[in-house]
Amino acid sequence: MKMFFRTASFACTVLLFLLIFSPSAPAADKEFLLATTTSTDDTGLLDYLAPKFTAATGVSFKWVATGTGKALKLGENCDADALLVHAPGAEKKFVEAGFGINRKQTMYNDFVVIGPAADPAGVKGKTLMDALAAIRGKQAFFISRGDDSGTHKMEISLWEKGAPPVPDKEQWYVQAGQGMLATINMAAERNGYTLTDRGTYIKYESDHQGNPPLKILVEKDALLLNQYSVIEVNPARCPQVKNDLAQQFSQWLAGPDGQKAVAEFLLMGKQVFTPNAEAR
Numbered sequence: 001m002k003m004f005f006r007t008a009s010f011a012c013t014v015l016l017f018l019l020i021f022s023p024s025a026p027a028a029d030k031e032f033l034l035a036t037t038t039s040t041d042d043t044g045l046l047d048y049l050a051p052k053f054t055a056a057t058g059v060s061f062k063w064v065a066t067g068t069g070k071a072l073k074l075g076e077n078c079d080a081d082a083l084l085v086h087a088p089g090a091e092k093k094f095v096e097a098g099f100g101i102n103r104k105q106t107m108y109n110d111f112v113v114i115g116p117a118a119d120p121a122g123v124k125g126k127t128l129m130d131a132l133a134a135i136r137g138k139q140a141f142f143i144s145r146g147d148d149s150g151t152h153k154m155e156i157s158l159w160e161k162g163a164p165p166v167p168d169k170e171q172w173y174v175q176a177g178q179g180m181l182a183t184i185n186m187a188a189e190r191n192g193y194t195l196t197d198r199g200t201y202i203k204y205e206s207d208h209q210g211n212p213p214l215k216i217l218v219e220k221d222a223l224l225l226n227q228y229s230v231i232e233v234n235p236a237r238c239p240q241v242k243n244d245l246a247q248q249f250s251q252w253l254a255g256p257d258g259q260k261a262v263a264e265f266l267l268m269g270k271q272v273f274t275p276n277a278e279a280r
Contacts, residue, residue: 029242030058030059030060030245031059031060031061031062031242031245032059032061032062032081032082032242032245032246032249033061033062033063033064033079033080033081033082034046034061034062034063034064034080034081034082034083034084034249035063035064035066035070035071035072035074035075035079035080035082035083035084035085036063036064036065036066036071036083036084036085037065037066037067037068037071037084037085037086037149037150037228038065038066038067038149038179038180038181038200039086039151039180039197039199039200040063040065040084040228041063041065042065042179042180042181042199042200042203043199043200043202043203043265043267043272044203044265044267045199045262045265045272045273046063046065048261048265049253049258049261049262049265052257052258052261053249053252053253053258056252056257057248057249057252059245059248059249061082061245061249064080065179066149067145067147067148067149067150067151067152067179068085068086068087068090068091068148068149068150068153069087069090069147069148069149069150069152069153070147070148070149071083071085072085072087072090072091072094072099075094075099075100075231075233076094076099078233078237078238078240078241080233080241081232081233081241081242081243081245081246082230082231082232082233082246082249082250083100083230083231083233084106084228084229084230084253085150085228085229085231086150086151086197086226086227086228086229087149087150087153087154088227088229089153090150090153091103091229091231094231095231098234098236098237099233099234099237100231100232100233100234101231101232101233101234101235102231102232102247102250103229103230103231104229104230104231104250104253104254104277105227105228105229105276105277106228106229106230106253106254106258106259106262106275106276106277107228107259107262107273107274107275107276107277108225108226108227108228108273108274108276109197109198109199109226109272109273109274110197110198110219110220110224110225110226111151111154111195111196111197111198111224111225111226112195112196112197112198112201112216112217112218112219112224113128113131113193113194113195113216113217113218113219114184114187114193114194114195114196114201114214114215114216114217115140115187115192115193115194115214115215115217116188116191116192116213116214116215117215118191119217120138120140120191121134121135121137121138121140121193122134122138123135123193123217123218124217124218126218127218127221128158128162128218128221128223128224129158129161129162131217131218132158132159132162133162135193136167136170139170139171139172140172140192140193141172141174141187141190141191141192141193142167142172142173142174142187142192142193142194143174143176143183143184143186143187143190143192143193143194144168144173144174144175144176144183144194144195145175145176145177145178145179145180145183145194145195146175146176146177147176147177147178147179149179149180150226151180151195151196151197154195154226155195158195158223161223172192174186174190174192180196180197180200181200181203181204183196184196184200184201184204184214187214188212188213188214193217194214197226198219198226198272199267199272199273201216202267202268202270202272203267205268206267206268210268227276228273230249230250230253230254231250232246232247232250233246253277254277255277258275258277259275259277259278260275262274262275263275
């Protein structure tokens with residue numbers, strides 16, 4: 001009986017030691033919340049980066065993936081510690097209004113216009129502006145994110161720039177109000193077009209074993225650059241935010257290790273994001 005209690009006591013001591021000193025699971029006070037876009041989640045980028053960041057710093061993070069507009073609102077309401085988003089104009093206003101600090105550009109990919117291989121509006125080979133005009137002229141289905149995301153903001157700016165007005169009252173223009181993959185699937189169901197970031201398209205392509213219903217029809221236009229930046233939520237406005245942890249993430253992602261990790265993240269053997277922190 002004495003041996004049993006000694007053994008049990010020793011086991012409890014070992015367990016307590018492991019709970020206190022084990023490096024495998026960061027404590028709750030070493031975890032922060034990142035508000036980000038659906039593209040960084042859908043592509044698997046964050047699942048790829050998270051363990052690398054934790055191994056380097058001992059800090060972990062959870063994330064909520066939504067449109068950039070909603071992510072910025074989470075920061076404005078002090079409901080996140082850091083943001084990883086892709087709407088430069090809205091981001092700059094967010095910082096100028098005092099909601100965020102230390103905005104750093106980190107990586108980019110590009111937007112593409114995708115549609116059915118049959119291309120009912122005949123946009124393949126056209127410039128971006130001519131392609132939008134052709135979609136309008138043919139009244140081909142165009143599925144918009146319609147959710148104030150970075151992609152939606154970009155799409156609206158493109159209609160306003162080259163083929164105004166925004167056709168949001170037209171029957172052929174459908175606002176999904178959903179994330180990027182859901183919007184792409186809706187476009188495929190309607191045999192229509194949509195604007196997507198290339199990273200999410202590669203994920204969509206991989207989900208269909210390299211032969212998806214929708215194809216890239218317009219790409220590599222200078223207007224289609226898709227820049228991502230990391231922003232810390234301003235602790236002067238939100239005293240409860242974990243700014244020290246957010247700052248560690250921002251510095252790591254914009255630093256050599258984070259930039260290397262971004263460059264090495266592949267889907268179907270393709271680079272999804274290009275690091276460009278040094279280009280600030």
